[in-house]
Amino acid sequence: MFFVGAVATLVTIAPLFLGTKxxxxxxxxxxxxxxxxxxxxxxxxxxxxxxxxxQARGDSR
Structure with missing residues (x-):
């Protein structure tokens, strides 16, 4: 999910640098x-x- 969001963020800000729509x-x-x-x-x-x-304490919860 993080990577999908990261790619979407890159795609969203790309027009700012490329001067496109x-x-x-x-x-x-x-x-x-x-x-x-x-x-x-x-x-x-x-x-x-x-x-x-x-687990370290030995609880079985």
Whole structure:
């Protein structure tokens, strides 16, 4: 998801440098996927840390 958002962001800002017609508005919405993907990765990292701590303590949750 992050990479889709990153590509959409690059495509969205490309006309600024190339001097061409801007892309449709939905491309700006797609570029928001970069933040969503980053957020999901952060949540996964925190869950992994929590699971590792539980396992180290010996909890069986």
């Amino acid at each position: 801007p892309f449709p508005t939905y491309m700006f919405g797609l570029s928001m996927l970069m933040g969503v993907g980053f957020l999901l990765a952060g949540i996964g990292l925190l869950r992994s840390i929590a699971a590792s701590r539980r």
